[in-house]
Amino acid sequence: xxxxxxxxxxxxxxxxxxxxxxxxxxxxxxxxxxxxxxxxxxxxxxxxxxxxxxxxxxxxxxxxxxxxxxxxxxxxxxxxxxxxxxxxxxxxxxxxxxxxxxxxxxxxxxxxxxxxxxxxxxxxxxxxxxxxxxxxxxxxxxxxxxxxxxxxxxxxxxxxxxxxxxxxxxxxxxxxxxxxxxxxxxxxxxxxxxxxxxxxxxxxxxxxxxxxxxxxxxxxxxxxxxxxxxxxxxxxxxxxxxxxxxxxxxxxxxxxxxxxxxxxxxxxxxxxxxxxxxxxxxxxxxxxxxxxxxxxxxxxxxxxxxxxxxxxxxxxxxxxxxxxxxxxxxxxxxxxxxxxxxx
Numbered sequence: 001x002x003x004x005x006x007x008x009x010x011x012x013x014x015x016x017x018x019x020x021x022x023x024x025x026x027x028x029x030x031x032x033x034x035x036x037x038x039x040x041x042x043x044x045x046x047x048x049x050x051x052x053x054x055x056x057x058x059x060x061x062x063x064x065x066x067x068x069x070x071x072x073x074x075x076x077x078x079x080x081x082x083x084x085x086x087x088x089x090x091x092x093x094x095x096x097x098x099x100x101x102x103x104x105x106x107x108x109x110x111x112x113x114x115x116x117x118x119x120x121x122x123x124x125x126x127x128x129x130x131x132x133x134x135x136x137x138x139x140x141x142x143x144x145x146x147x148x149x150x151x152x153x154x155x156x157x158x159x160x161x162x163x164x165x166x167x168x169x170x171x172x173x174x175x176x177x178x179x180x181x182x183x184x185x186x187x188x189x190x191x192x193x194x195x196x197x198x199x200x201x202x203x204x205x206x207x208x209x210x211x212x213x214x215x216x217x218x219x220x221x222x223x224x225x226x227x228x229x230x231x232x233x234x235x236x237x238x239x240x241x242x243x244x245x246x247x248x249x250x251x252x253x254x255x256x257x258x259x260x261x262x263x264x265x266x267x268x269x270x271x272x273x274x275x276x277x278x279x280x281x282x283x284x285x286x287x288x289x290x291x292x293x294x295x296x297x298x299x300x301x302x303x304x305x306x307x308x309x310x311x312x313x314x315x316x317x318x319x320x321x322x323x324x325x326x327x328x329x330x331x332x333x334x335x336x337x338x339x340x341x342x343x
Contacts, residue, residue, distance in 0.1 A: 001036050009033070010046040010080065012187075019194045021050055023057060030061045037065035042074040048133050048192050050199040053077075054126035077126040079133035084186070085255040137192040138210055143178045144189070145213030148220050151180035162335050182313050182333040183220040183262030185251025190217070190260040221265035224311070224333050228270065231309050231329040240274030245297075245307035247324060248314025249281045256283040263313040264289055278307075282318040299323065312336055 001007065011025035026047055033043060043062060045054055054077045059069060069075050123129050147165070154161035161180060169177040184190050193210045200207050229239050251261035258264065263279070267289070270277050278297045286295040297303055299320060304310065310327040312319075315334040324330065325340050 001033065001038070004041065006042040006044060007033055007038060008044045008046055008078075013047045013049050013191075013195070015191055015194055019198065021195050021198055023049060023053060026053060027057060027061070030058045034061045034064055037067045038062065038073045039067060040073065042076065044076045044078045046078055046080045048079055048137075048188065048195065049130060050195040051127040051130045051134070052199065053130060075126070077129040079129070081133075081136075084257060085252050131196070134192050134196045137188045138196060138213075140178075141184065141189050141193045141217065142209050142213040143176070144181075144184055145216040147178040148180045148183075149216050152223060162338070179335070181220070181262075182224050182266060184217045185259065185261040185263075186257065187259050190214075221262045221269060224313075224331060225266055225269045225273070227331045228275075228309055228311055229273070231331055235308070235329055237308055238274075239270070242275050242308040243306060244270050244275045244277050245303065245310045245327070246270075246277060246279040247281075247299075247310060247312045247319055248316050249279050249284055249287065250314050250316070253315045254283070254317055258284060258287055261314075266311065266313060267294075278303075280319070281314065282316055301326070 009026065009029045011029050013026065014022045016022055026045065026049065030043075043058070045058060054075065059075060062073065062075060063069060067073050123132065147161075150164070151161045154164060165177060165179060168175050193207075193214065197207045197210045228244060232239050232242050246263060246267055249258055249261055249263040249267070251257060251259060251263075267277050267279065279294060280299045280303070281296050284296060286293060288294075301323065304323055304327050307327055309329040309331060310324055311331045312321075312324065312334055315336040321337055321340045325337055330337065
């Protein structure tokens with residue numbers, strides 16, 4: 001622990017079933033660093049967490065050995081900004097990096113990992129830096145929730161939500177394009193806003209936007225399962241006993257990560273209704289959910305013919321959508337089949 005100039009702590013920050021932050025990993029990692037006081041070193045927390053974690057939890061543990069921050073060592077919060085599946089976004093070169101130290105000091109840039117990144121964006125406190133990451137992902141969660149609700153609104157009005165979105169996106173200012181889907185997944189958007197909501201509950205304030213967006217996004221799997229039921233009904237079939245093929249179980253296209261994936265909820269809801277569910281995902285050969293092991297089936301003409309309904313959940317680039325379009329019924333949560341001719 002004495003060898004590096006900078007020690008980066010990047011550990012999981014999950015939520016409990018009651019959506020309370022679990023910072024036990026951060027505490028354990030910080031205590032491990034504090035066992036050998038980090039004299040002359042920079043300690044950086046990269047894990048997303050609630051405002052106050054760096055100062056209130058980490059700082060006392062690191063100063064326990066007698067060292068003083070800003071004088072004997074440096075402490076910062078510098079969140080990871082990576083876009084999984086985007087080849088232009090890597091851990092080593094994010095577009096920008098928010099950082100906050102308790103007390104600015106000469107040598108911060110020399111000791112920090114600034115040379116490894118494209119742009120350093122300093123802020124005045126660790127609380128501000130912690131809030132930057134939460135704001136970024138809350139912004140996405142709220143806007144995804146808005147456009148998901150708009151999809152439901154358009155469905156009830158008999159209007160094509162995708163047409164509305166594309167037309168609105170022609171406005172050169174004041175509108176940022178978000179698209180609806182089966183929900184949200186990954187280790188950021190479904191979790192991070194709830195860290196801020198939890199912190200504000202301790203201050204007797206309710207973050208209504210965050211909670212409402214979370215509710216809408218969490219309800220989208222149920223909405224799309226209803227669309228599967230409707231599609232089967234149109235074919236005079238009951239969901240119970242029907243064979244449903246789910247296409248894509250990763251939470252995002254072209255990656256192999258299923259954390260918090262809405263596909264898992266869709267599969268679970270369909271099975272509860274008695275459907276026989278299989279899946280195809282070119283990036284995930286198998287996964288275990290609730291003790292059940294599921295394996296990806298090959299995407300062949302026979303697989304498509306054998307399915308009573310195909311559900312496109314994750315729009316992986318490697319999926320043959322022209323083949324999928326030949327299924328007897330298709331529910332497309334990603335609007336990927338537009339313009340795709342069956343072959």
